[in-house]
Amino acid sequence: MAQVAQMKMFWPIFWPVFAAILAAIAIIVLAVSKRLTFWRIVDLIVGGIFIYAGAIKALDPVQFANDIDNYKILPWTIGVGLAFYLPWLEMLCGLALIFRLFHRGAFAILTALISIFLVATIAAKLRGLDITCGCFGHASQHWNFSAHLAVDLAILAALLALWLSTRAVPARGSDR
Amino acid sequence: MVKSSLVRQALILAALALVPGFGEAIYFRDKISWQSPVPASEMVTVAQARAWGDNAIWIDARPDAEFASDHVPGAVSLNEDRWNELLPQVLAVWSPEKKVVVYCSSLSCNASREVARRLRKEAQLPNVFVLKGGWEEWLRSRK
Numbered sequence: 001m002a003q004v005a006q007m008k009m010f011w012p013i014f015w016p017v018f019a020a021i022l023a024a025i026a027i028i029v030l031a032v033s034k035r036l037t038f039w040r041i042v043d044l045i046v047g048g049i050f051i052y053a054g055a056i057k058a059l060d061p062v063q064f065a066n067d068i069d070n071y072k073i074l075p076w077t078i079g080v081g082l083a084f085y086l087p088w089l090e091m092l093c094g095l096a097l098i099f100r101l102f103h104r105g106a107f108a109i110l111t112a113l114i115s116i117f118l119v120a121t122i123a124a125k126l127r128g129l130d131i132t133c134g135c136f137g138h139a140s141q142h143w144n145f146s147a148h149l150a151v152d153l154a155i156l157a158a159l160l161a162l163w164l165s166t167r168a169v170p171a172r173g174s175d176r
Numbered sequence: 177m178v179k180s181s182l183v184r185q186a187l188i189l190a191a192l193a194l195v196p197g198f199g200e201a202i203y204f205r206d207k208i209s210w211q212s213p214v215p216a217s218e219m220v221t222v223a224q225a226r227a228w229g230d231n232a233i234w235i236d237a238r239p240d241a242e243f244a245s246d247h248v249p250g251a252v253s254l255n256e257d258r259w260n261e262l263l264p265q266v267l268a269v270w271s272p273e274k275k276v277v278v279y280c281s282s283l284s285c286n287a288s289r290e291v292a293r294r295l296r297k298e299a300q301l302p303n304v305f306v307l308k309g310g311w312e313e314w315l316r317s318r319k
Contacts, residue, residue: 061200062208066293069213070286077210084201089193096189105185 039165043097046158050094050110058087071124086113097162107163114159118152121145214289220305222317225277233269235278237291238311248279248314254291263299270301279307279314 057064065083069076089109096106125145209215225232234251236243243253252269254262270276276295280287288306295301307313 058196058200061204065208066213066286066290076213080208080210081201084204085193085197088196088200089190092189092193102185102189104182105187105189108182108186109189 039162042158042162042165043100046155046162047094047097049155050090050097054087054090054094056087057083058091061087070129071120072127072129073120073123089113103166107159107166111156111159111163114152114156118149118156121148121152213286214292214306218292218305219308220277221308222313225275225305225307226317228275228277231274233266233274233276235266235276235291235295236311237278237280237287238285242281242311248311251279254278254295255287256290256294259294266295267299272302274303276301276304277307278304279310282310282312285310 061083064087065076065080068074068079068083074082090113093106093110096102097110212219225234234248236247236251236253237255238247239255239257240253243251243255247253252262252266254266266276276292278288278292278295280291288310292304292306295304309316
């Protein structure tokens, strides 16, 4: 029992701390380095996060449809459509980051997705809704609002840092 | 040039994701309703649930404070916040021939269908229904 309680306390703290450290490293190194290897590692981490987040939701689209519905923004039918579509879009964009194919397109989509998600999370909080999901689907149901916010902001920061880095590092499939 | 490449790439990715999305929608077509969060077969009206009489177990999925303030007579509290703690008291009153009716505050709340889903999936209970309109509808039917 004590172990379960410890785990319950550990996970909500672990993810925001992990994401915040990741974002802090990305931003600091952005300022001092333009080295290809570093950005490839950040690509892999951010791409991996989106593949993981997408896979979790793709495995249980029924649950994800309910999670979307919790936000009370979209009609149920549209939420169901998104529940089938968004996880694959996330995974595809994650792969695009990792393989640096359609790199810019993937950045644009993922930045838009995470920004919309951030706004929806804040709006839900302001409306007093009890949000039991995050960008990791129902796996993040025990996170509190600040944990959601920290993770989303960290991912957004990492994406923006990567986006800026593409100015220095040309990607395959890019016109530049 | 860069902008058009960005839009083109984004459109290609968005279009590619449609393929597995459609595939999954077809695969899960029997497991989810596109019309309503709860399939009609898993919903029950207050009148129908009342007609079941003692054969129904009423489960209140609202937070503890709301349950304490008032609830359907004989209802058992089971919410997600204290799931592990409260589940045994539900299982104690459950028997295979009984029907389980879960309710939350209103038509728009999600707690009842989430508790119903977990009762089916995790507790493996059959005949679990969500009360249409929830507590608000119950109060209305009393007037």
